Amino acid sequence: MKQTKDFADVTIEGLIYSLSGFGEILRNIVLTLHEMGVYVRLIPHGGVHQGIPKKHVRIFNELKARYGGPRKDSIFLYFGTPLGCAKYHETYCISWTMFETQDTPYDFVRHLSPMDEVWLPSNFCHESFTRAGLAREKTRVMPLGVDTAVFTPKPVGLGPASKIFKFGTVVGWSERKGVSAMLQSYLREFDRGKDKALFIIRGGYYPKDKIMAEIDLAKREASKWMPREKQCDIYLCYHIVPVDRMPDLYRMFDCLVYGSLGEGQCLPAMEAMSSGVPCIITRATAPLDFCTDENSYLIDVEKIDRNPKCEWITAYYKYPFPNEQSRGATFAYPSQEHLQKLMRHAYEHRDEVRKKGEKARADVCQKWDIRLICERVKRRLLEIQEMRKIYPVYQESLQAGRMIRENHPGETMTKISMDGKGRTIVG
Numbered sequence: 001m002k003q004t005k006d007f008a009d010v011t012i013e014g015l016i017y018s019l020s021g022f023g024e025i026l027r028n029i030v031l032t033l034h035e036m037g038v039y040v041r042l043i044p045h046g047g048v049h050q051g052i053p054k055k056h057v058r059i060f061n062e063l064k065a066r067y068g069g070p071r072k073d074s075i076f077l078y079f080g081t082p083l084g085c086a087k088y089h090e091t092y093c094i095s096w097t098m099f100e101t102q103d104t105p106y107d108f109v110r111h112l113s114p115m116d117e118v119w120l121p122s123n124f125c126h127e128s129f130t131r132a133g134l135a136r137e138k139t140r141v142m143p144l145g146v147d148t149a150v151f152t153p154k155p156v157g158l159g160p161a162s163k164i165f166k167f168g169t170v171v172g173w174s175e176r177k178g179v180s181a182m183l184q185s186y187l188r189e190f191d192r193g194k195d196k197a198l199f200i201i202r203g204g205y206y207p208k209d210k211i212m213a214e215i216d217l218a219k220r221e222a223s224k225w226m227p228r229e230k231q232c233d234i235y236l237c238y239h240i241v242p243v244d245r246m247p248d249l250y251r252m253f254d255c256l257v258y259g260s261l262g263e264g265q266c267l268p269a270m271e272a273m274s275s276g277v278p279c280i281i282t283r284a285t286a287p288l289d290f291c292t293d294e295n296s297y298l299i300d301v302e303k304i305d306r307n308p309k310c311e312w313i314t315a316y317y318k319y320p321f322p323n324e325q326s327r328g329a330t331f332a333y334p335s336q337e338h339l340q341k342l343m344r345h346a347y348e349h350r351d352e353v354r355k356k357g358e359k360a361r362a363d364v365c366q367k368w369d370i371r372l373i374c375e376r377v378k379r380r381l382l383e384i385q386e387m388r389k390i391y392p393v394y395q396e397s398l399q400a401g402r403m404i405r406e407n408h409p410g411e412t413m414t415k416i417s418m419d420g421k422g423r424t425i426v427g
Contacts (some may be wrong), residue, residue: 017046098264153276
């Protein structure tokens with residue numbers, strides 16, 4: 001057995017079995033790092049395997065079996081909410097986290113301060129957390145990405161173009177996501193017809209009866225501008241969509257609508273853009289790192305204000321610390337009037353929408369592909385190991401790789417092509 005400075009070793013903990021954006025991103029990170037030869041020990045959270053490919057679950061189980069507790073010669077990376085991380089004695093601990101509000105709760109800073117490093121996925125999060133008091137010297141922007149070899153545009157030239165312009169959204173149904181404003185904009189702007197449609201793919205675990213009640217409320221409110229009998233239909237997919245079917249859903253859309261009040265990352269926007277679908281999205285928070293006027297339609301911000309209806313978020317601001325109540329959970333409210341105009345503009349300028357989609361795809365491939373992100377992660381892990389003069393044993397990784405291939409013959413090596421280049425995925 002030998003030691004090498006080129007072999008990275010990391011323990012990763014997080015909600016890998018969650019069907020949220022957190023879970024989707026973490027699964028991609030773990031699988032890609034594993035593919036790149038990083039020795040990953042996994043502490044998975046969440047017990048729902050529904051919708052996750054079985055071959056990936058098997059790999060996660062193998063990586064889970066490697067974990068035997070915190071190690072001084074390894075790096076510990078917690079991927080999740082700020083209050084979930086822990087600092088282990090003599091182990092280099094990193095928290096990779098995010099939050100969606102303009103002001104970071106004080107308790108987050110208090111909880112993150114003992115960590116050796118804090119990775120934040122966007123410039124917005126970095127400014128918010130450091131403004132709240134988190135030491136800049138231990139923070140760094142570590143972006144998140146998307147698998148551009150999976151989320152690809154629909155093939156060109158397969159039959160005539162559809163006459164129906166399809167707006168779509170993939171959203172965890174909450175006040176923060178601005179769903180009500182999106183519904184109102186669509187219902188007020190377009191009358192019933194066969195050449196436009198709005199598809200809502202539900203994420204998260206919001207009760208179906210509440211969703212239907214809120215859609216009905218939106219229709220009643222919109223009836224002040226558009227009679228109910230003339231309102232367009234809304235198509236709701238409530239059931240859990242398997243992970244491997246999501247690319248097909250994005251390809252079905254012409255334009256993604258995302259009038260969110262705040263995002264720490266916004267994976268649906270990045271997945272849509274990778275699929276060649278441009279976004280109508282709020283000109284604020286994390287998406288501004290990758291959404292521009294050239295590849296997206298940016299909604300003007302009407303105001304920055306608190307929103308007490310975001311109950312699970314505002315709960316973080318009820319801790320008895322100075323000035324916490326006066327600061328509150330603040331959000332960037334998109335202009336509903338401008339959102340409405342942008343939806344109309346997109347509907348009437350389909351060639352422009354297509355060109356923005358092509359630009360969005362090119363931009364994501366150039367800067368936000370998951371392999372580029374994980375190369376950056378691997379470089380940082382190696383830098384930390386060099387700084388600590390700790391070099392894990394390489395032989396252990398070779399044995400683990402053989403074990404996974406022997407246990408799952410015929411399933412572990414899948415050849416695909418990305419931009420004309422061959423690529424191998426373990427899994």
